Amino acid sequence: MATIKIxxxxxxxTSGEKEVSAEGxxxxxxxxxxxxxxxxxxxxxFGADGDLNRYVNVYLNDEDVRxxxxxxxxxxxxxxxxxxxxxAGGR
Amino acid sequence: xxxGAELIRKIKEQIEEVDPRDVHELQQNGNGNGxxxxxxxxxxxxxxxHLPGAVHVPRGYxxxxxxxxxxxxxxxxxxxxxxxxRSALAAHTLKDLLGYEDVASxxxxxxxxxxxxxxxxxxxxxxxxxxxxxxxxxxxxxIGLEGQMKLLDAKVxxxxxxxxxxxxALYLAAAGVGTLGIxxxxxxxxxxxxxxxxxxxxxxxxxKVDSAAETIADINPDVEVxxxxxxxxxxxxxxxxxxYDIVVDGLDNFPTRYLLNDASVRLRKPVxxxxxxxxxxxxxxxxPYEGPCYRCLYPVPxxxxxxxxxxxxxxxxxxPGTMGLLQATEVVKLILGEGEPLVGRLLLYEALGATFTExxxxxxxxxxxxxxDPESITDEEMGVFPDYEAFCAAAG
Numbered sequence: 001m002a003t004i005k006i007x008x009x010x011x012x013x014t015s016g017e018k019e020v021s022a023e024g025x026x027x028x029x030x031x032x033x034x035x036x037x038x039x040x041x042x043x044x045x046f047g048a049d050g051d052l053n054r055y056v057n058v059y060l061n062d063e064d065v066r067x068x069x070x071x072x073x074x075x076x077x078x079x080x081x082x083x084x085x086x087x088a089g090g091r
Numbered sequence: 092x093x094x095g096a097e098l099i100r101k102i103k104e105q106i107e108e109v110d111p112r113d114v115h116e117l118q119q120n121g122n123g124n125g126x127x128x129x130x131x132x133x134x135x136x137x138x139x140x141h142l143p144g145a146v147h148v149p150r151g152y153x154x155x156x157x158x159x160x161x162x163x164x165x166x167x168x169x170x171x172x173x174x175x176x177r178s179a180l181a182a183h184t185l186k187d188l189l190g191y192e193d194v195a196s197x198x199x200x201x202x203x204x205x206x207x208x209x210x211x212x213x214x215x216x217x218x219x220x221x222x223x224x225x226x227x228x229x230x231x232x233x234i235g236l237e238g239q240m241k242l243l244d245a246k247v248x249x250x251x252x253x254x255x256x257x258x259x260a261l262y263l264a265a266a267g268v269g270t271l272g273i274x275x276x277x278x279x280x281x282x283x284x285x286x287x288x289x290x291x292x293x294x295x296x297x298x299k300v301d302s303a304a305e306t307i308a309d310i311n312p313d314v315e316v317x318x319x320x321x322x323x324x325x326x327x328x329x330x331x332x333x334x335y336d337i338v339v340d341g342l343d344n345f346p347t348r349y350l351l352n353d354a355s356v357r358l359r360k361p362v363x364x365x366x367x368x369x370x371x372x373x374x375x376x377x378x379p380y381e382g383p384c385y386r387c388l389y390p391v392p393x394x395x396x397x398x399x400x401x402x403x404x405x406x407x408x409x410x411p412g413t414m415g416l417l418q419a420t421e422v423v424k425l426i427l428g429e430g431e432p433l434v435g436r437l438l439l440y441e442a443l444g445a446t447f448t449e450x451x452x453x454x455x456x457x458x459x460x461x462x463x464d465p466e467s468i469t470d471e472e473m474g475v476f477p478d479y480e481a482f483c484a485a486a487g
């Protein structure tokens with residue numbers, strides 16, 4: 001199972017979990033599995049068209065899936081997905 | 092026994108003397124034949140002023156050091172001192188004892204040169220106090236005297252004297268960054284002091300720019316603080332960042348982060364950017380046209396429920412310290428031109444787990460800002476994205 005790192009803003013939707021494991025052979029399937037396990041994350045990750053929201057960056061290990069094959073990018077058992085929304089706090 | 096004066100007169104007869112006018116002409120014509128001009132005076136004399144382009148070999152070290160400066164004995168060598176006496180003796184030594192073939196001494200030395208109205212170079216040097224203050228920098232080969240001069244010459248703009256700006260300002264000031272601009276329109280509040288370490292309890296209610304300037308002056312009088320007690324907006328962003336070499340982004344909201352990005356790309360200013368929330372920090376360096384920009388990383392801002400930065404949020408006090416000092420480190424690296432700056436990389440720090448994660452950030456070939464010529468970015472476009480004010484209001 002791949003590991004998904006959950007950013008602070010999504011942790012209320014994963015009962016505070018910082019890391020969640022999910023099944024799937026590609027990025028889309030893994031994220032869908034996350035959304036199924038934690039339904040509140042779905043609208044934050046996916047738009048109405050089923051695509052990833054543009055403001056959510058997803059990295060397979062250290063690479064942005066947008067420069068790979070997006071939601072179709074293959075995911076291995078030991079891979080880590082990082083979900084990264086923008087943060088702006090500085091004070 | 093002959094007198095010293097007589098000896099010098101005799102030696103002058105045996106060597107070639109040139110007039111300052113000839114040396115000046117040689118320099119004006121680009122010194123085509125590659126003559127080496129050697130100042131044979133003492134260190135303090137050389138440091139006070141010397142001929143442009145001269146190398147320094149004190150007469151006392153002439154025999155042991157001249158080969159380091161002029162290895163080729165057939166090369167033209169023009170020596171000078173204060174009045175032309177010491178250089179005559181040195182010329183004699185080079186010619187008769189060391190076998191230099193084409194040596195001359197400049198008549199009248201630098202005194203006559205200056206009398207003729209020719210330019211001299213006044214080398215910059217650190218004061219004895221600065222040598223002491225920055226001695227631990229000077230000892231590092233990557234910094235040294237030259238690097239310290241670069242720091243003293245650098246102009247860095249801090250956006251915000253808050254959580255991130257406080258530690259960054261303290262260490263950049265201590266490092267001797269010569270000019271620190273601070274943009275902040277806020278006043279010191281008691282609730283700031285848990286993390287904004289440049290301010291003090293006694294200064295609650297004072298403008299943050301004044302409080303920060305006071306602390307910096309106490310740490311290092313070499314630093315000139317430029318106070319900008321304004322809020323960064325589209326009307327002043329270009330004017331504010333234009334005079335500076337590097338911008339440190341410690342802003343607390345998305346609208347100004349996009350605005351800063353667009354202006355800094357247009358002006359080609361590197362931005363050392365960090366953000367913090369709770370126990371999490373992010374850090375990257377956006378160097379226009381060499382790496383991605385903020386919009387390449389975050390093409391659109393998140394919606395209100397995922398953008399907690401719009402309102403007041405909790406943060407552990409030490410986190411901005413960690414992130415602000417990582418920013419200061421990147422600033423110093425950029426000034427020195429040393430190491431690998433965090434360009435095209437995003438560093439995530441998660442304090443509770445004590446983990447660092449590094450992600451790659453690519454330039455977006457379709458980036459609405461940095462895929463274009465900087466000159467084509469208009470004032471009207473800068474910082475624009477859909478309906479943000481309403482959305483921050485919604486976020487409370």
